[in-house]
Amino acid sequence: MGQTLESFDIHAPKAREGAECLWAQMRDMPGLYRNERYGGFYVVSRFEDVMTVLMKPAIFGSGKGITLPPPDAVRSFHIPAEIDPPEHREYRALIAPLMTAAHARAREPFVRAMVTELVDRVPIDTPVDFVRAFARPLPILVALDLLGLPASDAAELEQMVGDLHREVATGVKTGAGDRLKTYSENVLIRRRADATDPQADVVSSILLGTAFGRPLTPDEQMSMVRLILVGGFDSTSSALATMMWWLATNPDEADRLRTDPSLLDSASEEIVRFASPSTYLRREVMEDVELSGVQLKKGDSVLVAFGAANRDPAKFACPDEIRPDRKPNQHVGFGAGHHRCVGSFIAKTELRLAFEQILARFDGFRIDETRAIEYTTGLGQGIIALPMIFSRAS
Template identity: 60%
Template sequence: MQQTILADLDIHAPDAREGAETIWARMREADGLAFMPGYGGFHAVARHDDLMTALLDPRLFASGGGITVPAPDGVRSPHIPAEIDPPFHRSYRALLTPYLTPQKVREREPSVRRLVTGLLDGIGDDLRFDFVERVARPLPVLGTIDLLGLPVEDAMLLDGLVVELHEEVATGVRTGAAQKLTDYVEHVITRRQPQASDARADLLSSILLGTVDGRALTLDEQVSMIRLFLIGGFDTTAIALATAIWWLAEHPADIARLRADPALIDSMIEDVVRFASPSTYLRRTVTAPVELGGTQLQAGDQLLLAFGAANRDPVRFDRPDDIVLDRSPNPHLGFGAGHHRCVGSFFAKLEMRVAVQEILARYAHFRLDPDQPCRMGSGLNQGITFLPMVFERPR
């Protein structure tokens, strides 16, 4: 068996998302796992069933060595709980999940709706604008800040630091963003710790006062958990929401279906997450000899989890390159699976649902701006980063 070598694949190249569907198809169609030689070498897990196998066996395919590409250099604290392997992972995650259950998230709908309507009100009479800049990007930033109880005036600062941090990962050039974000979070902890009295009060209090295996979290652990919320939620939700509006702008018949049957919005959002796969690539490390996808792997081998490829796998999805409003079943892996399934998935889906509802209610029509093409970003989270639109109000 001759291994497929993806010599032209660099996930951090500026144009990495352009035409990625072609590379994803090559990954899926390879005999065994295709191989990306860049960044030290990665076996690409691109077929849906193979990716599910890797996600559901964290002991063989571990996150503890890091989940980013390239692998981090030097000594650093892990992203908790995303880079904590079982059995300790469960204890950290238990501090977060009570505040992000479907019921708890539903209770936050009024505050999310206020954020969405506030953003749309702020646009005013401007009917030509970049949807990412004005809505898709600020919504998850403000939503996460609200969820953590952070000052709303810090939104632009935090968004800028997260953008810089992604650039650090992609280029390896240190800008100081990582330390600035750590300093900010430490300041939040110092300010809020004396006021926190009940670990069950809210998400931030759970991190500040909760325990793991009978002990309090260290400052480094607290910082890591809060940082992960900020890093993990901004890009992915923005990309998915932008993709939803892009698709609807290109498919007015689907807009008509949603207006006639608003209950379809929930299933549409699920398929948007599958189609967009905003968390496009992550890393795992093999811990023992094992065969995966027809390739024999050894301990220490690095895996590139290609969510974008697996979520377009025609073996599992009919019409994989379309967003199907009522797709069912939909076993997508856009939020991951198993121990490391995205802890904030229900909150992200709430933000997207409310945004689509309010846009459909406020605007009669919308379309892509014919004078400006949309742009796609690269890196671990790939998708629409610039979406110029033209909106029309009801007459």
Template identity: 30%
Template sequence: MSDKLSAAENHIIPDERSAVLTDPQAYADGRIYDTYTWLRANMPLGQAVVEGFDPFWVVTRQEDIKLISRDNETFHSGDGQFSFMDKGSDEYIRAMNGGDPHLVHSLVSMDPPEHFKYRRLTQGYFMPQSVKKLEDDIRAIAREFVDKMMATEGECDFVSEVALLYPLRVIMSIFGVPVEDEPIMLKLTQELFGAQDPEMSGAVEILSAEQQGEHLRKTVAGFEAYFRELSKKRRETPQDDLSSVIANAEVDGEPIQEKMEMGYYITVATAGHDTTSASTAMAMWKLAENPAEFEKVKADPALIPGLVEEAIRWATPIKSFMRFATTDVEVSGAPMRKGDWIMLCYGSGNRDEAVYDDPDTFRVDRSSSPLLSFGFGPHLCLGMHLAKLEMKILFEELLPRLRSVRLNGEPRNIPALFISGPKKVPVKFEAT
């Protein structure tokens, strides 16, 4: 490790900036964006050295993030932790997992040629033409949740009433999970992504690294127990749903391995609603905070796709993904060595001044610009088109029912290093 540090000694990020990058609360209270802005201006590709974490390169410009993301040969996803975590959590997971850093084997942790073999199993299911066939069903679900919001008589927490449950219902209906089991999926997802937030993890205090590792293991085991049973049913009696596609999939002419099958279920089930929930909640947060933007999109429904794009940019639910250099390589003057850990900061790339005009302002009529919220390159999110369609349909159904909306208290974000979004968005509204 010392050789790697000496090679990068002119690229070491100041301690106070590195500390923000490793603080879950900074992603909740917005301090992370000031650090991103400083890094883009002063050290767009630097190395953070923080006690308790392996050193990691921090990539903050969109151009560099894209360069690394598209090169799966030079920069691997699966050589270690693809989500950012401290050394203690990583060591605990490896120790209880036979040295394997991945509790969940999913597309995110796969590299070529394995990645494409598994991606193509469901890729067709999520293409725009396939997703469009779901529009009528999704619209019916959206109307149900808009009706529930209206029934609150003008005051609610948009997160708990709509943003959490609407995308959950959509992805579970696609999976074939019954409505009565949705609370199980919601609880497990919140525990998986909220380990650094006691309110989400169910803990009474912030968990230690070892406790977080054990918490994640138990949560993954809970998912596997549920999906193992569902998969058995779908192999015995296939249905017209995504669970049947996964349960009966073949790779290289052989039935899908169980660990890969479970990883597929868990990834689609969690990312398929948690990230969409975050972006949906952020859209309402910013509309309630910016009456002029609300009036703009309400007066012109053609701006709803722009609202969706801007909310996804603003939320950037997946804060970063990690990569590993497979060889010595220089990127924008940064001397990376084989095995170096690299953080792709999507939230920074989505606020890059070189790409966006006035990036720290929320605008529903922003001209179309590239987003990093769904990743980039071979690992581009499979569910991107579904997520955008869900949000578009919801606001097509919701905005005509609202005369006005404003914040009714302080919104709050979930503190987390990997995936997070709004935890509370209290609103007061007038119905039409």
């Protein structure tokens, strides 16, 4: 049994179950849905309203924290996700040049090699969790390469990030936040001695770059590395799992993509819209303002429901269907405005190459119905367990 509007809680154990129905109810009601949990917050669910919030950072700020519940007064900021313009631009400029479409194309050989290696390990005619076998390790390995860190750190990082999300969802302390902070600090100490080219990788850029006409402080550097580690794994993993679920449950569409690989780019874009891996993020109202007929006060919390906006029928025809040829597809799966996902080109490269290799290397795949598909909760609500059985193409 899914949630109701009265019981709505993004951290509940089965928060993703039936979410589409709740999003529809929120979009259809006048004004904005209001919830009294976590100190009280409004949910922005219509596409037009979501765009208003995302494009007006001076009114709907990120600087007071983007999590729900809101962070404590004493906390470590996530730079640049929790920095508002114009300061945000200074920090983002350090890493954005390494995340362009051209840089994503240049990294294709590495990404393709990782995809091939992981596909080779997928067992044939044997139950396997696609998330553990492919969707989780691929973005971790790509992120480590982007940062200039060794692939041998993957298991340790995956454990820390997983523990951190469980801590946020349950409130049970795991120490993951402190471990991740220490790991990030040690990375910077280790790399400081040999970093000579700010364009070599993201850690080098953070170490050698400047903001506001000065080098970053150790705390600023640590925050930026930590954010990339936390944010770079889960969203792409969720999109990859959604991709595989869709292919397995729509064999005709899989055949269509095999026949017409020109659709792979638009299919990747559509998967991000449908999955909305960053399902919710908080903004804080910085000055009194009216939105959708509701008078918001300075200090109010607004929860941006990206998943709801990406299923808004006022914006997307048949929004609950994955249409690989959907155009135009101006979704908010990567956000919008100043805080649009800086790694979107890398993520889409991973999706496209995963599509390409899986469709070529397997002639069949199906959901293993003896085990359950599992979803995570919280701000990002995606598939975290996808039991499957694959058969190999001859």
